[in-house]
Amino acid sequence: MMNYEPLYVAFLVYFNRDQDYFECHEVLEELWLKKDRDPRYKGLLQVAVGLYHFRNGNIRGGYKMLSSAAERLIPYAEDELGIRLGKLVGQVQDYAGRLADYEAHPFPYADLTIEIWDPKLRLAVEQAGAEIKPNIPQRRKPTRGKNNETK
Numbered sequence: 001m002m003n004y005e006p007l008y009v010a011f012l013v014y015f016n017r018d019q020d021y022f023e024c025h026e027v028l029e030e031l032w033l034k035k036d037r038d039p040r041y042k043g044l045l046q047v048a049v050g051l052y053h054f055r056n057g058n059i060r061g062g063y064k065m066l067s068s069a070a071e072r073l074i075p076y077a078e079d080e081l082g083i084r085l086g087k088l089v090g091q092v093q094d095y096a097g098r099l100a101d102y103e104a105h106p107f108p109y110a111d112l113t114i115e116i117w118d119p120k121l122r123l124a125v126e127q128a129g130a131e132i133k134p135n136i137p138q139r140r141k142p143t144r145g146k147n148n149e150t151k
Helices: 006-018 019-036 040-057 057-075 085-100 119-131
Strands: none
Touching: 006 019, 006 040, 006 119, 040 057, 040 085, 040 119, 057 119
């Protein structure tokens, strides 16, 4: 069994419970940088960014991010990082394909859920969810990092 980074656990809380894709980006980017730019985290980050863009009416941005996420994640195992990564990749590929044809065949926005298969990770997400407060309203621009600190 794997030990999971708190930032990864927080990402799953924000993704599945809150559908707060902006916050997903914030926490997973921090982990991605900490983990030497691990492509798995970059791909998951791009899924969140793609959904954020589509939900906010940026069809092209949603398509680009989701397509890139699928390409980045497809080489990995079906069950990776305690989640059903293969299932997520299939959903993301389907979403990107539909966005590619959005102008001819528009469809309503829908959230995705990342299925957690590892009981240890599921418990960690449940416990973290009790501690992590939802952002209401959800943030729309960065407030973390050196460029956004109060001077």
